[in-house]
Amino acid sequence: MRSAAAAPHIFWAALFIVVPLLIVIYYAFTSPEGGFSMENIFGLTDYFDIFLLSIELAVIATFVCLLIGYPMAYFIAKAEPSRQKIYMMLLMLPMWTNLLIRTYSIMVILDDGGFLNSLLGTELHIIGTKGAVIFGMVYDFLPYMVLPIYTCISKINKNMWEAASDLGCSPIRVLTKVILPLSLSGIISGVTMVLVPCISTFYISQKLGGGTFELIGDTIERQFVSGTLNVGAALSFVMMILILISLWVMHKFSDGQEGGIVP
Amino acid sequence: MRKILTLLSLPLLLSVLLLSFTACGEKEEGDAPTSDTIVLNVYNWGEYISDGSFGSYDTNAEFEKYCKEVLGKNVKVVYTTYATNEDMYAKIKSGAGTYDIIIPSDYMIDKMREEGELYAFDPATSIPNYQYVQNTYKNLFYDPENLYSVPYTYGKVGIIYNKTMIDEEDLSKIEAGEGSWDLLFNEKYKGKILQFNNPRDAFATAMFYLGLNINSANKADWEKALKLLSEQKALVQGYVSDEIFNKMTSGSAAIATYYAGDYLIMVEENENLGFYYPKEGTNEFVDAMCIPKDAKQKELAVEYINFMLSEEAAIANATYICYGSPNTLVLESEEYADEMGEEAMAVLYGQAENPYPFDPMYHGMTGGEMGEAGIQALMNGYWESLKTENAIELWVHITSALIVGGVLAYAIYSLYVKKKHSRFYRKREGTKENDKKA
Known part of the structure; x- marks a missing residue:
């Protein structure tokens, strides 16, 4: 019975996950003429800097998300239940608009001679800097950080809170000794859910980075557009391996914690 | 029972979906x-x-x-x-x-x-x-x-400029029909220049300016173009594609290069814009x-x-x-x-105003000895290095090296511990079985 019920899911996963993955691997290890070749993989050393830059920006953006997101989740979880709903809705509100449109409007607002600059009468150069790309990533992916942490904190038994204060903990020590360790799995989930899309994003860097530098997502996109499929596939393949490794590392950190999305 | 119902409903749902698809097809x-x-x-x-x-x-x-x-x-x-x-x-x-x-x-x-x-x-x-x-x-x-x-249809690439943002000298040059690719590489307009965000078109602008064959099979030519583009990088506000419409009509940027037909759309929104074909020649599709x-x-x-x-x-x-x-x-x-x-x-048919005849030379890459794929790869690689130039600070290299080292060390360590553990458990299970037997 169970296996029959799972059949559609297996079919779905095979058609849209396994088969595309195999196609990517096939292209990564073949030359444009069709034979087996390791050239694509070895040639990736040229793209080392781009990998590094993507990881740098993604790590910074994730860290900023955590810095902003944790207090936010903490305060939402501590608010009254009726308020919590409103806060959550406000958090999700920007996500009702498509990510591409949000990113494009950030560009229009922050551009040289754009809305902000004409409002303030300044000549700030924001678009085209790394800061703008990090800002875009944080803006677009912050809810993915707040949500799991919020869920985690709100699941913590209120008695723990009270017990800790009753036993003489200052509010700060309640946070660092009780709440923070208990919400670690939420942090791990949040970091994963922000870091992975940040590393592979391509639209944000193109629009907000003014095209002055490329992230790995842009490079992969361009490889496919300009017809060098094999290099693009090799890049995607290595990217997947890197993400797998970082998931494994995070899994190690979250050992024994429940509620994380990492296997 | 409920499970069976869900199971039964699945094919039903699918057939309804299929039916609605075919119904759509018929309607069309x-x-x-x-x-x-x-x-x-x-x-x-x-x-x-x-x-x-x-x-x-x-x-x-x-x-x-x-x-x-x-x-x-x-x-x-x-x-x-x-x-x-x-x-x-x-x-x-x-x-x-x-x-x-x-x-x-x-x-x-x-x-x-x-x-x-x-x-x-x-x-x-x-x-x-x-x-x-x-x-x-x-x-x-x-x-x-x-x-x-x-x-x-056909179209040509030219230079779009904002008349209020460039100086008299350049304006009079353009009016005299002496407009050049030079405007795109001019230090006077630092931070106000937009370049194509695809390697083929961007390299072509540099190669036309330098008087090189844009389909050159000579690696040295591509290197020269790269050098010019990397000098230009400090002057460029951004490498753009469709954002150009917004940036030019709002006055964010002063100079850009794009297709003539698209300029006609921009000028409808901002009448200060002007357009010319550079005297060195341009590409055409x-x-x-x-x-x-x-x-x-x-x-x-x-x-x-x-x-x-x-x-x-x-x-x-x-x-x-x-x-x-x-x-x-x-x-x-x-x-x-x-x-x-x-x-x-x-703008569309103004060859007469341009002293240089248009060559439909924007061919697919022929590439001679290197072959098209070879040139494509060379150009993509150069484009990559243009984009990554000075993008990464030293501390990023050092920290990432430290992190990778740490992770590797930890991985080796944890594999070692696991092995020890499993050996331990195997031993224990072995003793349990022995106990049962006993």
Whole structure:
């Protein structure tokens, strides 16, 4: 019975996950003429800097998300239940608009001679800097950080809170000794859910980075557009391996914690 | 019980979905219910035909009418669009769609012709209206014998500038017809310049400025262009594609390079913009109508191409698309010239004002000894290095090296611990079993 019920899911996963993955691997290890070749993989050393830059920006953006997101989740979880709903809705509100449109409007607002600059009468150069790309990533992916942490904190038994204060903990020590360790799995989930899309994003860097530098997502996109499929596939393949490794590392950190999305 | 119900409902749901799909399909062909309706599949760029919107001429509907009245056939045109040549190519090549008409650009026609993907319909004999196509647009590199294609539109790259943001000296130069690519590389306009965000077009701007062959097979030429582009990087506000519309019309940037037809759209929103073709020469593309070799309605496709060249359809499309038309019926039409206005005509067809003749030299890469793939790879690599130049600070290198080292050490350590653990458990289980036996 169970296996029959799972059949559609297996079919779905095979058609849209396994088969595309195999196609990517096939292209990564073949030359444009069709034979087996390791050239694509070895040639990736040229793209080392781009990998590094993507990881740098993604790590910074994730860290900023955590810095902003944790207090936010903490305060939402501590608010009254009726308020919590409103806060959550406000958090999700920007996500009702498509990510591409949000990113494009950030560009229009922050551009040289754009809305902000004409409002303030300044000549700030924001678009085209790394800061703008990090800002875009944080803006677009912050809810993915707040949500799991919020869920985690709100699941913590209120008695723990009270017990800790009753036993003489200052509010700060309640946070660092009780709440923070208990919400670690939420942090791990949040970091994963922000870091992975940040590393592979391509639209944000193109629009907000003014095209002055490329992230790995842009490079992969361009490889496919300009017809060098094999290099693009090799890049995607290595990217997947890197993400797998970082998931494994995070899994190690979250050992024994429940509620994380990492296997 | 509930589980069984869900299971049963799944195929039901699927069949409902399928039914609704087929129902849609039937509806589409609903306006011509007779069974002898012929479907013509046209695959074109987005926004690349006069489609009846805003009261314009509806080309496809008019063609259906023409078929019914003149040819006595019930024809239904199914019109779909693509965003890039490469999308279209992938679809045709993989067999994911069969089309009767496609409109690729020059280099793509060249490639598809060489791969035998196109049907040779010899327009000179099969298409009466082919006589109206300008001779300049016949016998071009992508179709030297004129067997596979009929030109539809062409366009050229030029420089768009904001008259209020550049100085007198440059303005008077441009007015004297001495405008050069120099403006794109001029330090005076630091932070106000926009460059193409694709390697092919960006390298071409540098190579035209340096007087190099943009299809050069010589690595040194590409290096020179890279050097110029990396000097330009400090001056550039951004590498852009469609953002250019916003940035130029809002006055964020002063100088950009793009297609003439698109400039005409920008100038409607900001009248301070101007446009010229650089004196060093510029690149040009031609988009032409072709028939794939797997087309099902080849005869009707030929009829369609002939119709597209007829006076009314050609003028309507040229007016709608705003790109140059190679059709003499269009060029000689007063109605068209009035509709477009003087400036647009000068921009689209203004060769006379430019002392240098346009070479349709923006060919697909030929590449000599290195081969097309070799040049493509070289150029992509250079583009990569242009983009990553000075992008990463030293501390990033050091920290990432430390982190990778740490992770590796931890991985080795944890593997070692696991092994120890499993050995321990195996031993313990072994003793348990021994206990049971005992």
